C-alpha cells in the first residue's frame with residue numbers, strides 16, 4: 034500500500050501547487066517585487082545576491098524545476114509575504130533523485146573515511162561562515178527571532194562538525210573464535226540511500242542531524258524538507274555542493290508530500306527512512322517502510338512533563354521552565370507541555386513564572402529584543418485556541434495571555450494557565466504553542482504517575498535540590514531525555530530520541546551513527562592456527 038493510499042503525510046500540498054512558472058525559471062526577485070514589503074524585499078535581494086537563496090530543488094547536483102512546471106509559494110509567517118515560489122515536485126522527480134543518490138552511493142561509500150571527514154568539515158566551515166545569512170533565511174520562512182535562528186545554525190552546524198570527527202571512528206570488531214582455524218570479524222558498512230523527511234520547526238538542524246551522520250557513514254540522501262520551510266534546506270544543500278560533497282550525494286525534493294513519501298517508501302534502493310515529525314505520520318511511515326523492510330528511525334511527538342518540586346530553587350525552576358516552554362514559541366517536540374508544580378511552591382512559582390512570561394517581547398523575528406515569533410500558520414493558532422478553550426471550559430484559569438496577540442497574523446500571547454487537570458486536551462496532546470499549563474500535585478509518587486500517564490516519552494524535566502530525588506525521579510520517568518535543573522538539554526554530543534510512541538532510534542552523538550550502519554559478520558575459515 035502506498036502512503037498516499039494510507040493518507041500518510043499530514044495533507045497533500047498539491048492543493049497549494051500553482052501551474053507552470055511563467056518563465057521556465059523565475060528568479061526570486063522577479064517573483065517578489067509585487068508581493069512583499071520593502072524591508073523583506075531588500076533582505077531577499079541581499080540573500081539572493083549571496084547565492085544562498087535558491088528557488089529550485091536539487092537533483093544530482095543540478096538545480097531543477099518540477100517536471101510539470103508547478104510551483105508552491107513560501108510565506109513569511111510573520112507578515113504573510115510570499116517570499117518566493119519553489120517547485121512542487123512529486124513521485125517522478127523523487128524517483129530520479131533516488132536513482133542519482135544510488136549512483137553517488139557507489140562512489141561516496143568507497144571514499145576513505147578521512148576524505149569524507151574533510152568534506153564534511155568543509156561543509157561545517159561554510160555553514161558557520163554563512164551563519165548570518167542562514168539565520169536570516171530561517172527567520173524569514175519559519176518566523177523564529179533572528180538570534181534564536183542563528184543559534185539554530187550553530188546547533189545545526191555542530192552536527193556536521195561532530196559527524197566529520199566521528200566519520201574516522203566507525204570501528205568494526207574482531208571476535209575471539211571458538212575454532213582455531215577461523216577468524217571472526219564484524220564490519221560496519223553504510224546502509225545505502227537514505228530518505229530524510231524533516232519538519233519546519235528546525236529547518237536546518239533537523240536536516241544536519243540526519244544528513245551529517247548519514248554522509249559520514251558513507252550513505253547518500255534524498256531530503257524532503259517541509260514545504261513550509263524549504264529555503265533553508267536549499268541553502269544548506271548549496272553549501273554542501275561548495276564543500277565538495279559530490280553531486281547526487283545530497284538531493285532535495287519537496288512539493289507533493291504524499292507522492293514523495295510513497296516514492297521513498299516503495300523504492301528498493303532506499304534502505305533507510307529517517308523522520309522527525311508527528312507521531313501519526315511516523316506510524317504510517319513505519320508501516321510503509323515494511324513493504325521493503327527498510328531501517329527506520331523516528332523522532333516523533335512528545336508530551337513533556339516539567340516537574341517542579343517544593344525543594345527546587347525557584348529562580349532555577351522559573352528560568353528552566355521558561356527555556357523549555359517558550360523555545361521557538363513553544364514549537365519543539367521537547368517543549369514542556371505540562372508543568373507539574375508541587376502544592377507547597379505552586380503559588381510562588383505561578384506568580385514568578387507569570388511575571389517572567391509577561392516580560393517576553395513578541396514580534397517579527399528581525400525586531401531587536403523580540404524573543405517570541407509567530408506560530409507557523411493559522412492551523413497552529415487554531416489548535417492552540419481550541420486547547421485553551423477546552424481547558425477553560427473544564428475549570429482551568431488563565432493567569433496570563435490566553436488569546437491571539439494584537440499584532441494579528443499568527444501571533445499568540447505567551448500564556449500561563451493554572452488548575453490544569455491531566456485529563457484536559459492540553460495535557461493529553463502536544464500544544465505546540467506558547468501556552469504553559471500548570472498542574473498541581475502533592476507527592477513525588479503522584480508526580481511520577483501523572484508524568485508517565487501518556488503514550489509519549491521524549492523529554493522530561495525535573496527541578497529539585499535533593500540529589501537522591503534527582504536520581505530516583507530520573508530513573509522512574511519513562512522518557513528518552515531527562516533535564517535535571519535544566520530546560521535546554523539538546524546537544525550534538527548526546528543521544529536525542531524518545532521511548533514509547535515518541536519514536537525509535539537516536540540522533541546525534543556516537544549512538545546516532547549506528548542508525549546509518551549495517552553490521553556484517555565475516556567468518557574467515559581454513560586459517561592456519563600456528
Ligand code: SIN
Nearest residue numbers: 309364365366367523
Ligand atoms: C524537535 O523539536 O524535534 C527538536 C528539538 C531539539 O533538537 O532540541
